[in-house]
Amino acid sequence: MxxxxxxxxxxxxxxxxxxxxxxxFFLIVVMLVAFAVGPQAELLSRIAPGVLWIGAxxxxxxSLDRLLALDFEDGSLDLLATAPLPLEAALSVKAxxxxxxxxxxxxxxxxxxxxxxxxxxxxFAWITIALLVGTPALSVIGTFGAAITVxxxxxxxxxxxxxxxxxxxxxxxxxxxARRGAQGMDVSTPLLMLAGITFGxxxxxxxxxxxxxxxxxx
Amino acid sequence: xxxxxxxxxxxxxxLSERVLPTLWVLSIACVxxxxxxxxxxxxxxxxxxxxxKIIYLHVPSALMAINAWFMMLLASLIWLVRxxxxxxxxxxxxxxxxxxxxxxxxxxxxxxxxxxxxTWWAWDPRLTSFLILFLFYLGYMAxxxxxxxxxxxxxxxxxxxxxxxxxxxxxRYAVNFWNQGLHQGTSIPxxxxxxxxxxxxxxxxxxxxIGFGLLFLALVFYRxxxxxxxxxxxxxxxxxxxx
Numbered sequence: 001m002x003x004x005x006x007x008x009x010x011x012x013x014x015x016x017x018x019x020x021x022x023x024x025f026f027l028i029v030v031m032l033v034a035f036a037v038g039p040q041a042e043l044l045s046r047i048a049p050g051v052l053w054i055g056a057x058x059x060x061x062x063s064l065d066r067l068l069a070l071d072f073e074d075g076s077l078d079l080l081a082t083a084p085l086p087l088e089a090a091l092s093v094k095a096x097x098x099x100x101x102x103x104x105x106x107x108x109x110x111x112x113x114x115x116x117x118x119x120x121x122x123x124f125a126w127i128t129i130a131l132l133v134g135t136p137a138l139s140v141i142g143t144f145g146a147a148i149t150v151x152x153x154x155x156x157x158x159x160x161x162x163x164x165x166x167x168x169x170x171x172x173x174x175x176x177x178a179r180r181g182a183q184g185m186d187v188s189t190p191l192l193m194l195a196g197i198t199f200g201x202x203x204x205x206x207x208x209x210x211x212x213x214x215x216x217x218x
Numbered sequence: 219x220x221x222x223x224x225x226x227x228x229x230x231x232x233l234s235e236r237v238l239p240t241l242w243v244l245s246i247a248c249v250x251x252x253x254x255x256x257x258x259x260x261x262x263x264x265x266x267x268x269x270x271k272i273i274y275l276h277v278p279s280a281l282m283a284i285n286a287w288f289m290m291l292l293a294s295l296i297w298l299v300r301x302x303x304x305x306x307x308x309x310x311x312x313x314x315x316x317x318x319x320x321x322x323x324x325x326x327x328x329x330x331x332x333x334x335x336x337t338w339w340a341w342d343p344r345l346t347s348f349l350i351l352f353l354f355y356l357g358y359m360a361x362x363x364x365x366x367x368x369x370x371x372x373x374x375x376x377x378x379x380x381x382x383x384x385x386x387x388x389x390r391y392a393v394n395f396w397n398q399g400l401h402q403g404t405s406i407p408x409x410x411x412x413x414x415x416x417x418x419x420x421x422x423x424x425x426x427x428i429g430f431g432l433l434f435l436a437l438v439f440y441r442x443x444x445x446x447x448x449x450x451x452x453x454x455x456x457x458x459x460x461x
Contacts, residue, residue: 152364165353166385169392208381215373
């Protein structure tokens with residue numbers, strides 16, 4: 001498991017692995033939103049939590065189709081499937097690697113982009129916590145989407161159609177945590193719901209992902 | 219005599235040929251009676267005027283939009299557990315019917331909402347969850363269309379249907395949490411038996427609901443038959459191409 005994790009991380013960090021693309025994309029989305037709605041500070045600060053979440057969502061989505069497709073093409077997925085490690089575990093590790101390479105950097109830079117969007121000071125901690133709790137769910141759900149579309153040529157668009165509706169609950173609770181935090185309200189209910197979704201998804205989703213991947217490798 | 223014998227396509231086609239004429243007649247009669255009665259022979263509501271009559275389209279279609287997904291879920295489970303092809307094809311056949319029902323419910327709701335709420339669309343929990351359901355239907359159908367091998371397509375869409383059901387329920391609660399509702403609660407709570415719809419409106423509504431249910435059944439039977447024949451044709455063509 002550790003070897004697989006290290007391999008995926010090394011592949012992502014190596015040149016051409018696409019690490020940092022997600023971050024740049026995140027930055028561009030935030031910048032474009034500021035261009036689109038205009039530079040009024042109070043408006044930006046009101047929509048900042050939502051914009052940061054949308055940016056994180058899209059940046060996550062962007063890197064999903066390379067999550068399994070490359071391994072599928074060069075045959076290493078077949079090797080993984082026949083390895084003694086259960087496919088469920090292998091996919092969990094892959095989701096973890098995806099989170100470390102895309103989710104975690106987003107969490108780290110989100111406060112910096114919050115400054116650009118004029119996020120109120122009390123919101124910084126909560127947007128970071130919300131993203132930290134919510135982004136693992138995005139990676140795990142995304143792995144399911146990637147596993148479904150792995151055999152399909154040009155499955156990228158289909159992948160977003162399948163995965164984005166599944167992101168709805170995470171997005172609602174995540175953005176709610178960030179919004180309430182920014183306004184200085186009590187965040188415990190949405191935060192607990194968000195954590196519940198993340199843990200539930202972590203526990204159940206790898207089985208669904210492995211099931212569809214087995215079908216695709218058949 | 220068990221239900222499972224209809225897993226055999228020949229038996230299923232035989233059954234659907236026997237049942238379909240009755241189903242068509244009954245469903246069209248019910249839908250026509252319900253709608254005509256509802257549109258022309260019920261009084262106008264004293265506050266809503268004649269806009270109340272859209273209920274005869276809106277409620278039955280919304281009901282069937284959700285039930286169609288349940289039927290797909292059931293059919294997908296049967297396919298995953300017992301591997302009956304008819305079941306997978308029935309799920310495939312039900313999706314377009316369900317998506318049409320969803321669209322009818324959304325459009326009629328918007329038409330009613332414009333004079334009554336003063337807006338075509340509100341980000342209300344019920345409206346939003348229907349929109350999400352619509353997206354799930356689209357994704358499901360797109361996945362069926364994208365995969366060539368019929369067996370893996372059936373497997374993948376079945377798992378997607380299962381996962382989608384869980385997330386549809388989750389989204390429903392999340393959306394409830396997210397925004398307070400503008401949409402009224404159910405008019406016909408089955409459990410308590412107290413309904414907020416007067417008798418004059420209620421009888422044609424029930425007839426229309428039964429009619430939509432039967433229409434859905436008839437359409438699914440019909441479309442499943444078409445899918446079975448389509449697959450047979452493909453098999454025949456493939457066999458001919460080989461010889």
